[in-house]
Amino acid sequence: MRLTVMLLSFVVTTQVWAGELSKPVGKVLLTVSGNIENTNEDGKAVFDITSLENLGAISFQTSSPWYNGRTTFTGISLQKLMDYVGAKGSVVKVTALNDYTTVIPLSDFKKYNVILALKINGEYMRIRDKGPLFIVYPYDSIPELNNQIFYSRSAWQVSSMKIE
Secondary structure: OOOOOOOOOOOOOOOOOOOEOOOOOOOOOEEEEEOOOOEOEOOEEEEOHHHHHOOOEEEEEEEEOOEEEEEEEEEEEHHHHHHHHOOOOOEEEEEEOOOOEEEEEHHHHHHHOOEEEEEEOOEEOOHHHOOOOEEEOOOOOOHHHOOHHHHHHOOEOEEEEEEO
């Protein structure tokens, strides 16, 4: 009997950004500070809508406690954003326009494919509709996401993030 062993190798690449990021031209919607390596304004990373969208938009449909039925959210991968700013830490403290704060483990972003939504059902989110930025988990994809822990991490009207 002859045994054949086939070895497969996969190369995974991640893009690494280093140093200073380009400065936004429009109104700043998001400020990321704390333990980050890549900045564009006084030790912080600031983003307007265009600079966020330039990171690449992704979409998914999910139900949530805040909307009836399944809703389509479009935004940027929070893992990609953390990679872009060179986040080095274990948690991110998120602050909303109304001063609501929540603390999210950075590991959530990769584990659950969490997005920073800019659009709902194809339309940019307005402040009165939980915008302009809303942290959304794909609640329908994993049953454990349907609980108060993850709902409390889903901040809307996000204005800043501090990596700790």
